[in-house]
Amino acid sequence: MGVYLLIYSTYSFFLIAVSFFGRTKADKNMNGSCPEILLVIPSYQPSEIFSEVLYSVAEATKNHRIKSYVLLQDADPLHGVLARLKGFYVEEKTFRHLRGNSYHHALQHIATNIAEGQQSGRWDPKFIMILDKDNVLDENFFNRIPDRLYKDFQVIQGKRMPLLVNTSFAFFDAISEALNDAMFRKAKQQCGMMVEISGSGMLIETGLFIETVGKLDGDAPGFDKNFMVKILTSSKKIKSIFWPASQLREEKMADASDMQQQRVRWFGEQYYNAVFNFKDLIAAGLKKKDLAPVDYLITLCRPPRSLHLMATGLLALIELVGTVIFPYWPLKFPLYTIAYLIFACGLTVFLIDQGILIKTLLHSTKLPRLTFNNLISACRSMKKENRATFIHSKHRL
Numbered sequence: 001m002g003v004y005l006l007i008y009s010t011y012s013f014f015l016i017a018v019s020f021f022g023r024t025k026a027d028k029n030m031n032g033s034c035p036e037i038l039l040v041i042p043s044y045q046p047s048e049i050f051s052e053v054l055y056s057v058a059e060a061t062k063n064h065r066i067k068s069y070v071l072l073q074d075a076d077p078l079h080g081v082l083a084r085l086k087g088f089y090v091e092e093k094t095f096r097h098l099r100g101n102s103y104h105h106a107l108q109h110i111a112t113n114i115a116e117g118q119q120s121g122r123w124d125p126k127f128i129m130i131l132d133k134d135n136v137l138d139e140n141f142f143n144r145i146p147d148r149l150y151k152d153f154q155v156i157q158g159k160r161m162p163l164l165v166n167t168s169f170a171f172f173d174a175i176s177e178a179l180n181d182a183m184f185r186k187a188k189q190q191c192g193m194m195v196e197i198s199g200s201g202m203l204i205e206t207g208l209f210i211e212t213v214g215k216l217d218g219d220a221p222g223f224d225k226n227f228m229v230k231i232l233t234s235s236k237k238i239k240s241i242f243w244p245a246s247q248l249r250e251e252k253m254a255d256a257s258d259m260q261q262q263r264v265r266w267f268g269e270q271y272y273n274a275v276f277n278f279k280d281l282i283a284a285g286l287k288k289k290d291l292a293p294v295d296y297l298i299t300l301c302r303p304p305r306s307l308h309l310m311a312t313g314l315l316a317l318i319e320l321v322g323t324v325i326f327p328y329w330p331l332k333f334p335l336y337t338i339a340y341l342i343f344a345c346g347l348t349v350f351l352i353d354q355g356i357l358i359k360t361l362l363h364s365t366k367l368p369r370l371t372f373n374n375l376i377s378a379c380r381s382m383k384k385e386n387r388a389t390f391i392h393s394k395h396r397l
Contacts, residue, residue, distance in 0.1 A: 012343055157203075193292040229296070
């Protein structure tokens with residue numbers, strides 16, 4: 001366990017350090033044009049914020065060759081009325097009668113409909129972009145993407161920001177997203193590997209989207225990590241970029257119990273893909289002579305950050321006390337202490353750079369509860385009943 005924690009402390013520190021180099025600068029041109037894009041919004045029981053989402057989409061896509069496709073599932077009919085008034089293509093459908101991951105069913109229906117729309121002439125998008133039901137687009141999201149990105153990359157990942165941070169749990173949720181941007185997007189981009197997709201705010205070439213959706217594992221919980229695995233294990237070499245100048249805002253989990261449910265899905269998706277795609281990722285890395293699939297497997301096997309921090313800290317304390325009290329303490333090498341110092345140092349540097357170190361310390365009294373919840377979620381996540389499901393997140397702001 002000490003070796004495992006030390007490896008992931010070092011891995012995290014390395015990625016945080018690399019993220020400080022070569023930061024992407026937005027082009028000065030704020031009037032970016034774009035090819036034809038289809039913006040897809042799969043919406044299961046959308047809440048009150050959905051009207052704001054639709055308004056933001058209408059503003060952001062104005063004067064662009066962008067069409068919007070709203071798939072409403074078990075939703076208030078008024079949402080459909082509003083979407084149609086804004087000129088969006090709207091479908092109302094349910095997948096409750098189908099066994100398995102409802103989000104996968106929705107995406108497969110969307111992919112089929114996109115292909116049929118291409119054949120009928122309804123649309124012919126070069127890129128697809130998925131937007132979650134709580135994602136409020138910045139009005140300049142597409143203006144800030146220069147033409148060259150559409151020519152040079154098959155995947156363009158935008159930046160997700162918190163819509164509102166009014167509790168400690170929402171604050172830690174926002175930190176987690178910012179760390180993901182630094183470690184798994186900025187740093188991996190610097191290392192020449194594929195950036196980790198978020199699931200939403202991602203532009204992807206239409207053919208690649210349709211092909212990858214068709215390969216999704218029906219037993220996998222969640223979506224984005226299985227989608228990422230299927231891209232990395234394909235025979236194609238995909239070029240991707242993280243573009244933080246293009247932003248959207250999303251709701252963060254403000255309630256501990258709702259966050260725990262969300263983490264069951266996240267951890268279940270993470271560890272399911274680590275276990276069941278282990279061989280495929282290794283084989284893809286060897287076959288393509290590409291480090292990215294193997295590196296993603298390493299990412300999937302990591303512990304929850306809060307648990308990593310608290311566990312290494314507690315074990316380091318036990319190690320130090322044991323070394324002082326017992327003359328024959330079995331651990332001759334301060335493994336846990338070094339693991340804790342490396343991980344804590346990386347996190348501290350990151351929080352200082354973000355200008356939130358003091359604020360984080362003020363919220364730290366909630367960290368033990370968050371850690372305990374994450375431990376329970378991680379344990380529950382791999383239960384068989386959570387496979388082939390999609391646990392929809394609830395938000396209480």
